[in-house]
Amino acid sequence: MKNKNFWFGKRVLVTGADGFVAAHLIKKLIDNDAVVIATARHKRPLKTLDLLREGKVANQPDMEYCDLLDYEEIRRVCDRHQIDTIFHLAATAIVSAAADAPMSTIENNVMGTLNVLEVARINNMPRVLIASSDKSYGDHTTDKYEKLPYKENYALRGLDVYSSSKVCSDMIAQTYAFQFKLPVMICRSSNIYGPGDMNFTRLIPRTIMRLMSDGPPVINTGNENVLREYIYVEDVVDAYMLMAEQAESYYGTDHKNIPRSGVDTYGWPAFNVGSYTKNDLIDINKCLSIKSVDSLIKILREKVRDIEPNIIPKPSNFIEIPDQYIDASKLFDLGFKPKVSFEEGIEKTTTWYKKNFSKLEPLAAKYLE
Ligand SMILES: NC(=O)c1ccc[n+]([C@@H]2O[C@H](COP(=O)([O-])OP(=O)(O)OC[C@H]3O[C@@H](n4cnc5c(N)ncnc54)[C@H](O)[C@@H]3O)[C@@H](O)[C@H]2O)c1
Numbered sequence: 240m241k242n243k244n245f246w247f248g249k250r251v252l253v254t255g256a257d258g259f260v261a262a263h264l265i266k267k268l269i270d271n272d273a274v275v276i277a278t279a280r281h282k283r284p285l286k287t288l289d290l291l292r293e294g295k296v297a298n299q300p301d302m303e304y305c306d307l308l309d310y311e312e313i314r315r316v317c318d319r320h321q322i323d324t325i326f327h328l329a330a331t332a333i334v335s336a337a338a339d340a341p342m343s344t345i346e347n348n349v350m351g352t353l354n355v356l357e358v359a360r361i362n363n364m365p366r367v368l369i370a371s372s373d374k375s376y377g378d379h380t381t382d383k384y385e386k387l388p389y390k391e392n393y394a395l396r397g398l399d400v401y402s403s404s405k406v407c408s409d410m411i412a413q414t415y416a417f418q419f420k421l422p423v424m425i426c427r428s429s430n431i432y433g434p435g436d437m438n439f440t441r442l443i444p445r446t447i448m449r450l451m452s453d454g455p456p457v458i459n460t461g462n463e464n465v466l467r468e469y470i471y472v473e474d475v476v477d478a479y480m481l482m483a484e485q486a487e488s489y490y491g492t493d494h495k496n497i498p499r500s501g502v503d504t505y506g507w508p509a510f511n512v513g514s515y516t517k518n519d520l521i522d523i524n525k526c527l528s529i530k531s532v533d534s535l536i537k538i539l540r541e542k543v544r545d546i547e548p549n550i551i552p553k554p555s556n557f558i559e560i561p562d563q564y565i566d567a568s569k570l571f572d573l574g575f576k577p578k579v580s581f582e583e584g585i586e587k588t589t590t591w592y593k594k595n596f597s598k599l600e601p602l603a604a605k606y607l608e
Contacts, residue, residue, distance in 0.1 A: 245484050246271035252322045253277045254307055254355065255329030256300065259436040260370065262287035263472045264326060264479060265300050271480075275300040276320045278307065278329065285602065287435045290595060307351035314358045322362070324483055327355045328370045330404075335440050337401035338556045348404035349411065356415045356423070364421070366486035368479055369412045371427045373468070373511065373565050374402040380561040388520050388566040391427070391506035399558040409509065416508040420494040424482040426475075428512035429528075429565055433472030433584060434591030437599065439606040443469075443585075446536055447592045448603045450543040456536045459553040463533040466562040468513055470528060471584035474577040478512045478570060485573050513567035514577045520566060528581040529564045542589045 251268055255261045256277030265288060268275050277300035288300075301320070305312045307329050316322075330348045331337050337344040352369060359367045376389040377396030385393045395406040415421040432443045439445050446456040490496055498504045514528045523529050530538075536548055553559070567575070579587075592599065600607070 246273040246480070249273045249324055250320055250322050251275050251324045251326065252317060252320070253300070253326045253328065254351075255279070256302065257281065257283050257287065258328060258332070259287060259438060260431055260472060260475060261326075261328045262291055262435055263433070264328070264476045266291055267473075267476050267480065269298050269300065276303060276316065276322065277301070278303045278305055278316065280304065280306055285598060287437060290598070291435050307354055308347065310354040310357065313354050314361070317358050317362055323364060323366075325355055325359055325364060325367045326370070326479060326483070327352060327368065330370070331401070333438055333440055334374070334399060334401045335554070335557065337404065338399060338554070341400045344400050345404045345407070349407045352408035353411055356412060356421065360415060360419050360421050366483045367421060367423045368483050368486075369408065369423060369425045370479075371409045371412075371425050371509070372402070372405050373427050373429050373513075373563055374560065375405045375409050375427055376563070377402055378560055387562060388515070388517070388564050389427075389511065390566050391509045391511055391569055392502065393506070398560070402560070413508050417497065417504065420490070420497065422486040422490045422494075423508050424486050424489070425509040426479060426482060426512045427509055427565065428475055428478070429468035429470050429563070431472050431475050432469050433588050435472070437602060439603040442532065442535065443539070443588065444592070444603075445606050446539045447543055447589055448596075448599065449607055450539060450546055451592065451596050452600065452607045453544065453546070454607055455546045456539070456548040457551050458532055458536065458548050459557065459559065460550055461553070462559050463550075464531045465559060466523075466529055466531055466564060468526075468529045468564040469535075469581065469584075470512065470514055470577065471579035474514070474579055475512055477578070478510075478575050481573060481575055482510060482570070489573070510570045510573070511565040511567045512570060513565040515564070515566070516568040516571050517566045520564070523564065526564070530581075538585060539589065542585065543593070
């Protein structure tokens, strides 16, 4: 059972504050009376958090503008604000951008995570949450033993730059859990969608924005039928907060619950963040948040504008992982239950983009040609 007062007065650092998921998380943490300190690299003219709040007056997070690659600066920020909880979300989070910039992506995602974990270790923080991804699991489609849906104890087989950067940071986070007994919770979430995502290379924001501007959606050749699982951003925020709330009890008094060796250690600090348990996934046709690219675009065409998609060639450096969906039973056992159905989530999302179209159009211009 979630403790309603858990967040009151907690001193929480959220990294990547100008990002999509972080904006929702900050909003909810502030609504739950946490003291939120947020890091961002840049001051953006259009802030996701302000767009989500629709002009309503509310508390703002205490902003620290810094680069997570600067270890000393992160340490100073945590000391200055007496941080007791970290949600580490900052990352180069776009698969295609990562493929175009392997060195900076790996440096950013791996060293940024290491810096955060090291500061948490030195300060004995009672809870640290690391945003990882189901992309870390990579290709399991023909695996004889570790079949879909992904489970937390599966091998991490990311093949592209983004995925392997997440595999590495995920592994380092596990190391900090096992070797230093730092209560780290690793969230391997499926594709997150909802209002406020200004990453216009992603399927849902890009398709809605293209349809809104009377253009055809685009599909990469051969990707029409790959399956992806989607989860609404507010459900992800609930999962993150629940995991942070449960970190101390999951690790146990004096960390007695940490397994010491063998299979029990595989993926122990990690949780899949998705909408289904293994029983639900017996019939994936009933799991409405698992969609092919083609069927998702059809839904968006019905909601926004009915324009036939263009099939375009894949960039040569593009690796499309085959079907991906996750078994989130472990998270459900912790007390999680998603609240937003796919139908409702997509309705809220398209409504938001329609409402904010004129503000978003200049930012998305490059992706609308
Ligand atoms: N959105 C998804 O579908 C999804 C799915 C699984 C996991 N994740 C993970 O969740 C996290 C948040 O994703 P998002 O969708 O909100 O991405 P996002 O791109 O909207 O946000 C990431 C933010 O991190 C910031 N950042 C990057 N490097 C930084 C650095 N060195 N110092 C300071 N700030 C830095 C960026 O400026 C950006 O604002 C990421 O770690 C991502 O890998 C996202």
